[in-house]
Amino acid sequence: MIEPHQQLIDTKRWVIKIGSALLTRPGEGLDIERIRWLSGEIAELRRQGKEVVLVTSGSVAAGMQQLGWQRRPHEIHHLQAAASVGQMGLVNAYATECGKHGIQTAQILLTHSDLSDRGRHLNARSALHTLLDLDILPVVNENDTIATEEIRFGDNDTLAAMTANLVEADVLVILTDQDGLFDSDPRTNPDARMIAASAASNEALDQMAGDSKGELGRGGMTTKLQAARRAARSGAYTVILSGKYADNLRHLAAGNGVGTLLWPDNKPITARQQWLVGHLVPKGQLVLDEGAVAVIREQGRSVLPVGVKHVEGKFTRGELVICRDPSGREVARGLANYNADEAQRIKGHASSEIESLLGYVDEPELIHRDNLVVTG
Numbered sequence: 001m002i003e004p005h006q007q008l009i010d011t012k013r014w015v016i017k018i019g020s021a022l023l024t025r026p027g028e029g030l031d032i033e034r035i036r037w038l039s040g041e042i043a044e045l046r047r048q049g050k051e052v053v054l055v056t057s058g059s060v061a062a063g064m065q066q067l068g069w070q071r072r073p074h075e076i077h078h079l080q081a082a083a084s085v086g087q088m089g090l091v092n093a094y095a096t097e098c099g100k101h102g103i104q105t106a107q108i109l110l111t112h113s114d115l116s117d118r119g120r121h122l123n124a125r126s127a128l129h130t131l132l133d134l135d136i137l138p139v140v141n142e143n144d145t146i147a148t149e150e151i152r153f154g155d156n157d158t159l160a161a162m163t164a165n166l167v168e169a170d171v172l173v174i175l176t177d178q179d180g181l182f183d184s185d186p187r188t189n190p191d192a193r194m195i196a197a198s199a200a201s202n203e204a205l206d207q208m209a210g211d212s213k214g215e216l217g218r219g220g221m222t223t224k225l226q227a228a229r230r231a232a233r234s235g236a237y238t239v240i241l242s243g244k245y246a247d248n249l250r251h252l253a254a255g256n257g258v259g260t261l262l263w264p265d266n267k268p269i270t271a272r273q274q275w276l277v278g279h280l281v282p283k284g285q286l287v288l289d290e291g292a293v294a295v296i297r298e299q300g301r302s303v304l305p306v307g308v309k310h311v312e313g314k315f316t317r318g319e320l321v322i323c324r325d326p327s328g329r330e331v332a333r334g335l336a337n338y339n340a341d342e343a344q345r346i347k348g349h350a351s352s353e354i355e356s357l358l359g360y361v362d363e364p365e366l367i368h369r370d371n372l373v374v375t376g
Helices: 004-008 032-047 059-067 076-099 112-116 118-133 156-167 205-209 221-232 248-253 271-278 290-299 340-346 351-358
Strands: 013-018 051-056 105-110 137-142 171-176 197-199 237-242 260-263 284-288 308-313 320-324 330-335 372-374
Touching: 004 237, 004 248, 004 260, 013 032, 013 156, 032 051, 032 076, 032 248, 051 076, 051 118, 051 156, 059 076, 076 105, 076 137, 105 112, 105 118, 112 118, 118 137, 118 156, 118 271, 137 156, 156 171, 156 221, 156 271, 171 221, 205 221, 221 237, 221 260, 237 248, 271 330, 271 372, 284 290, 290 330, 290 372, 308 340, 340 351
Parallel strands: 013 051, 013 171, 051 137, 105 137, 171 237, 197 260, 284 320
Antiparallel strands: 237 260, 284 308, 320 330, 330 372
């Protein structure tokens, strides 16, 4: 039987994410030695024939140091200022250290709205694929300089998973200051046991992950687990791996059992379905009856007004809504054919009644199956 980590040996496209806790030293700014190490590891992976996309944090933390700030600010305009100051040094450090290995780098800055807009989503995808074709290392970061609370990813673990979906990566590696995912917090429990490998969908992992996060970063183990599940939608393995030890990435590429490997155990969904379920912000919810839930899950059918019990939120036609079963569990996500007010008026009614209820009919379905992705 092949060990789980050995399945990574023949993988080709890797997305590697590194966080602020590894990239910065408190009070000292960027950890250039860490960037130098990472650049060398990426160079070795590329020599082995692997394509690499790097997702990096660190711009806000680097800017804080340059501005003399000891605590991460909460105000969005202060975060934007720190990011714009720190981004210069961060990009220059990668360009310098990767350049020593003959690697040309390119900066890609993204916000959530870049990926939720279908046209910009496709443009970002094309740009990343073109850079890989040209043997250039894309360095991806959230565009903190212009991001607002409404559009920001929330953490770069999410951005890394979205990037893995975008480029159809084989592997997502999340470098952290821990050796992997443990069954309890190793900082407070000396008997904590590291999880070597598991299916990404394993619900038992949720309690293990907790929500710890550092002073400089926004993510914790929970966001890393969520990122693994998001990456699994496109069939990618995720490895949560310590970025503190030399040669860890090389060991991983050789199939050695370092870090926690989370494998995808679901059927990969199409690129358009990934965009629907992963990049759009839900604007409302539909609570369905048991009959509607059954035909959606078992037959992949559309959502008809007759199967809708409750309508929540304010959404317009074409916006994303979450479909839930009567107990509140998410079943699917899809694009609504009617706005919230119209959906309220036609819920529970047969499609043949839509015209008499609204005075017109656009579609017989509230959500067509082509615009629907089953999620649970």
